[in-house]
Amino acid sequence: MAAYQLAKAGAKVALLEAGGYFDPADPKYITQLKWPWESPRRGASTTRPFGDFDAAWGGWELEGEPYTHKNGTKFDWFRSRMLGGRTNHWGRISLRFGPNDFKRHSIDGLGDDWPIGYDDVKPYYDQVDKLIGVFGTVENIHNEPDGIFLPPPPPRLHEHFLKKAGKAANIPVIPSRLSILTKPINDQRGVCFYCSQCGRSCQAYADFSSSSVLVIPAVKTGNVTLINNAMAREILTDPNSGLATGVSYVDREKLTEHTIKAKVVVLAASAGESARLLLNSKSSRHEGGLANSSGVVGKYLHDSTGASRSAFLPHLMDRKRYNEDGVGGMHVYTPWWLDNKKLDFPRGYHIEYGGGMGMPSYGFGSGIEGLNGKYPTANGTTKQAGGYGASLKEDYRRFYGAYVGMAGRGEAVPNVNNYCEIDPNVVDKYGIPVLRFNYNWTDYEIKQAKHMHDTFEEMIHALGGVALGTKPGADTNYGIAAPGRIIHEVGTVRMGDDKKSSALNKFSQAHDAKNVYVVDGGSFVSQADKNPTWTILALSWRASDHIIEQIKQKNL
Amino acid sequence: MKRRESLKALTLSSLGFAAMNPQEALAEAREIESQLPPETPLKIPGGRQKEEAIRDAQLMKEKFFTVSELATIKVLADIIIPADSKSGSASDAGVPAFIEFIVKDMPQHQIPMRGGLKWLDRESSKRFQKTFTLLTPAQRIQIVDDIAYPENAKPVFSQGVAFFNLMRNLTASGFYTTRIGIDDIGYVGNTPNMWAGPPEEVLKQYGFTKE
Numbered sequence: 001m002a003a004y005q006l007a008k009a010g011a012k013v014a015l016l017e018a019g020g021y022f023d024p025a026d027p028k029y030i031t032q033l034k035w036p037w038e039s040p041r042r043g044a045s046t047t048r049p050f051g052d053f054d055a056a057w058g059g060w061e062l063e064g065e066p067y068t069h070k071n072g073t074k075f076d077w078f079r080s081r082m083l084g085g086r087t088n089h090w091g092r093i094s095l096r097f098g099p100n101d102f103k104r105h106s107i108d109g110l111g112d113d114w115p116i117g118y119d120d121v122k123p124y125y126d127q128v129d130k131l132i133g134v135f136g137t138v139e140n141i142h143n144e145p146d147g148i149f150l151p152p153p154p155p156r157l158h159e160h161f162l163k164k165a166g167k168a169a170n171i172p173v174i175p176s177r178l179s180i181l182t183k184p185i186n187d188q189r190g191v192c193f194y195c196s197q198c199g200r201s202c203q204a205y206a207d208f209s210s211s212s213v214l215v216i217p218a219v220k221t222g223n224v225t226l227i228n229n230a231m232a233r234e235i236l237t238d239p240n241s242g243l244a245t246g247v248s249y250v251d252r253e254k255l256t257e258h259t260i261k262a263k264v265v266v267l268a269a270s271a272g273e274s275a276r277l278l279l280n281s282k283s284s285r286h287e288g289g290l291a292n293s294s295g296v297v298g299k300y301l302h303d304s305t306g307a308s309r310s311a312f313l314p315h316l317m318d319r320k321r322y323n324e325d326g327v328g329g330m331h332v333y334t335p336w337w338l339d340n341k342k343l344d345f346p347r348g349y350h351i352e353y354g355g356g357m358g359m360p361s362y363g364f365g366s367g368i369e370g371l372n373g374k375y376p377t378a379n380g381t382t383k384q385a386g387g388y389g390a391s392l393k394e395d396y397r398r399f400y401g402a403y404v405g406m407a408g409r410g411e412a413v414p415n416v417n418n419y420c421e422i423d424p425n426v427v428d429k430y431g432i433p434v435l436r437f438n439y440n441w442t443d444y445e446i447k448q449a450k451h452m453h454d455t456f457e458e459m460i461h462a463l464g465g466v467a468l469g470t471k472p473g474a475d476t477n478y479g480i481a482a483p484g485r486i487i488h489e490v491g492t493v494r495m496g497d498d499k500k501s502s503a504l505n506k507f508s509q510a511h512d513a514k515n516v517y518v519v520d521g522g523s524f525v526s527q528a529d530k531n532p533t534w535t536i537l538a539l540s541w542r543a544s545d546h547i548i549e550q551i552k553q554k555n556l
Numbered sequence: 557m558k559r560r561e562s563l564k565a566l567t568l569s570s571l572g573f574a575a576m577n578p579q580e581a582l583a584e585a586r587e588i589e590s591q592l593p594p595e596t597p598l599k600i601p602g603g604r605q606k607e608e609a610i611r612d613a614q615l616m617k618e619k620f621f622t623v624s625e626l627a628t629i630k631v632l633a634d635i636i637i638p639a640d641s642k643s644g645s646a647s648d649a650g651v652p653a654f655i656e657f658i659v660k661d662m663p664q665h666q667i668p669m670r671g672g673l674k675w676l677d678r679e680s681s682k683r684f685q686k687t688f689t690l691l692t693p694a695q696r697i698q699i700v701d702d703i704a705y706p707e708n709a710k711p712v713f714s715q716g717v718a719f720f721n722l723m724r725n726l727t728a729s730g731f732y733t734t735r736i737g738i739d740d741i742g743y744v745g746n747t748p749n750m751w752a753g754p755p756e757e758v759l760k761q762y763g764f765t766k767e
Contacts, residue, residue, distance in 0.1 A: 031603035033746060036733035040612060040657050043733070046609055057605055155752030193748035320758050321742035326751050359746050360738060365728030369706050369721060386707040388724065390640040393740070396728065402739050535694045 005544035019081030023203035043361035064429030075437035084211025098143030101528035124538035136177035165462035179208035198328025270435035275492035291510035306481035311465035316402035349410025357401035408452035654730035672719025
């Protein structure tokens with residue numbers, strides 16, 4: 001976003017991307033609309049964590065790029081080394097933070113307030129909605145601000161059931177808000193054609209990926225030099241002024257070293273990598289790393305909480321067949337709806353839903369022996385569980401599309417004891433010191449996961465469904481996903497008014513070096529029960545405006 | 557892209573030899589070729605990364621199952637998913653070759669599969685003094701009936717049950733991810749379309765109205 005805004009304003013921008021070039025419209029890279037048999041493993045996740053056709057180049061482990069942990073804690077770190085990074089395969093869930101989300105400390109005494117509020121960011125959310133496009137409906141829910149919405153897609157069959165169940169259980173189920181174009185917004189991008197494969201990235205540019213929506217148009221301005229496979233080592237600074245002078249990077253393929261000079265350095269490497277870069281940019285002026293006189297860089301790392309459950313819906317057996325793909329995600333969701341004063345945990349979560357007659361892939365039909373003995377056929381025959389033959393084929397057919405899945409995504413409380421730091425001993429294959437993570441969920445998050453499971457069972461009961469598997473208990477912390485698994489990590493280079501306890505000011509500008517900005521999730525003070533991307537985009541635009549204004553005023 | 561723009565987009569990408577420098581492209585080609593036997597020039601399929609294409613090509617060259625094991629897999633897969641009035645059999649859909657690839661791609665399945673096939677032949681020899689593929693269809697079904705029903709099987713057959721569950725799951729994975737299987741299950745998506753909600757008669761069937 002910053003590259004786009006600055007290039008459009010006439011700045012000469014060098015865009016360093018650690019990964020390779022990626023354009024979802026180029027047949028070299030397209031996996032969209034491929035059939036499962038076009039993969040020898042039929043889409044299994046042997047090499048790509050989210051499946052063989054998923055757009056992510058990378059995953060939890062990158063060859064030659066380790067990361068470590070401290071005190072036996074666990075943090076899983078996902079990186080997509082490609083132009084556009086994780087925006088190529090993410091869920092497109094584009095939720096604005098609400099007014100409460102910027103002032104959590106004032107509300108529950110935990111964590112800190114942001115130095116800005118919803119009113120500061122609203123104009124940018126509006127601009128992002130118009131530039132990039134998001135569908136949804138106006139709902140007038142205080143902490144779920146409405147956007148400038150394109151029309152949402154109509155619900156799928158299981159989503160009709162979810163809405164009905166939600167009414168019975170007093171749990172709101174409203175149209176989702178995804179950055180997918182259901183109407184044209186400009187001449188450069190096509191409209192969604194409902195293949196439900198946003199995770200494969202879209203050759204029509206109908207969903208938001210920063211590669212297709214921001215970088216490619218930015219490059220077209222003629223003001224951008226895009227350098228792929230450039231792994232940044234450190235930000236170079238002037239020993240006298242302390243200001244950044246450029247970036248040193250290594251070409252990942254030729255393993256040659258390069259330096260690029262710059263008047264302003266903008267980091268958007270993702271929360272982990274930006275913190276790592278700053279901490280690795282030590283000098284006599286910046287002994288604890290660049291922008292780190294406060295000591296907070298790397299600290300207050302937090303990821304969303306996550307727990308999930310699925311259910312079988314007996315009344316959806318023997319479904320009529322039709323194309324139910326829709327967009328690449330849920331058409332309805334549940335925004336946080338409860339009053340924490342009545343609960344034993346702070347903050348909230350939203351619920352994402354899955355289901356429907358999707359495209360078969362590796363694992364299709366697995367475990368049918370757990371179901372086909374329990375539910376008689378349409379003409380009343382009860383079978384033995386398991387089996388084989390023509391009867392088994394009938395079972396696969398009758399159960400197809402009769403499932404629903406639900407996943408909670410909630411807000412963790414930022415904690416100074418959860419952090420990433422530079423490992424004192426380990427370097428990656430480029431010689432760059434790696435991150436070491438220290439992260440523990442607290443009772444705040446664990447109790448939230450417990451509540452998610454209670455809610456899932458309420459919903460499943462209201463649906464007339466049968467919960468699958470067993471409800472996780474305290475011994476597994478209620479099935480809370482391991483830290484990092486939700487891939488919403490934020491907070492490592494947080495903004496604030498007080499330079500003793502923050503790295504950036506309210507314009508995402510480093511307190512210690514005014515020509516350094518951090519415009520990824522690192523700048524977040526707290527994460528909200530909302531996916532970070534839309535707020536990252538809004539804040540990056542706001543920071544870009546600040547850079548342009550500062551340059552015009554000759555402060556930069 | 558115009559030449560000026562392509563120069564600005566200094567893509568040092570390793571995919572498809574897109575490097576600007578001909579010497580880099582040559583070095584890259586040599587590097588790939590040195591990782592493979594000379595008779596297999598690597599083509600990177602669309603949507604794959606170089607490392608993935610190399611790994612897949614390598615797996616394709618390996619063999620895991622013996623001819624006799626593959627014959628047993630074929631017989632078993634066709635018992636699990638036979639041809640019926642609606643669609644063909646597992647072997648019509650290429651399931652044995654799929655299972656062969658999968659155990660190379662996911663080595664954790666190798667021992668359970670190999671051991672399970674051996675268990676089956678052993679059981680077959682005990683009862684009929686012949687290996688499984690040499691039995692009559694009725695004899696085969698006699699054994700299968702003892703391991704195909706997890707909730708009713710005798711405890712002495714528990715390992716056979718575990719093996720048959722694995723075979724059933726792999727056969728389903730392999731069958732329903734082919735054109736034959738997708739047509740059988742009735743998936744009609746994966747094509748550009750206009751989504752307007754479920755058809756009216758479907759909404760009516762469940763008591764919903766169009767929004």
